Amino acid sequence: MKKEKTISESEWVVMEYLWENPLATITEIRKALSANGWSDSTIKTLVRRLVSKKAVAINDEEPVFRYKPLLSKNECRLKETKSFLNRVYNGSVSMLVTNLASESNLNEKETAELLSLIEKMGKD
């Protein structure tokens, strides 16, 4: 069993940026993320940790290093979604959606339609 390193909340923010800007330099990353109130050091640490988790790779052809995500946004999302679903909703998509629906303002009929569609998704 490998370790299955997870991406932490703060690290996600960095990943989001890298997904939008693959091959960014640190300067770029710093510029963009310092708005979050993070210091230089913090950002460097986050990037370094992502590299050591093999979520980001370093391109060191040129004088400057460029950082590139190794995992796609989609695969990360799916993984997170799955673990979230299991933890909070026993893996049941329909329960999740029911909850979302009840939080917003769908009426009875709409909710029913929604659920029947979800059912078609097969394994909830």
Added chain:
Amino acid sequence: MKKEKTISESEWVVMEYLWENPLATITEIRKALSANGWSDSTIKTLVRRLVSKKAVAINDEEPVFRYKPLLSKNECRLKETKSFLNRVYNGSVSMLVTNLASESNLNEKETAELLSLIEKMGKD
């Protein structure tokens, strides 16, 4: 700013049990959860932490202590769901559902219907 103590993954398992069995005694909790491979001590620690996080209350009227959840499953779920949505899907329900739909086997038309329903939910 209050601390916003969060319930960890392991603690969540304990909460699940308490939601099903409010006012359970430790012995009961232990019996039920030792199946997860946790030692006695571990379970006691988890319960204690939940108490200190004010997620669980102690009823000490009788000789034995009984533990009771202070937060409902629904409110915990909603809170988790919201933070998950923000973290992973920028708070967009429709993006989440799109992703779930694409993972299963909805066809074009079904997916479209699903999305239009989700749109009716207002704020994505």
Added chain:
DNA sequence: ACCCAAAGTTTACACTTGTAAACTCAAACG
């Protein structure tokens, strides 16, 4: 040729989480 700022590396430190042993105290058993 020399200094500085920025890139990259090392070290730090408190808090949370997973996991659990050790200790204390009272009730139950024999």
Added chain:
DNA sequence: CGTTTGAGTTTACAAGTGTAAACTTTGGGT
């Protein structure tokens, strides 16, 4: 009554996270 046992409390300890300072090296400017 003394001993075992389980409930509750204290202490432990490594890994992960948030957050960042300090140190080192090096290309660019003067």
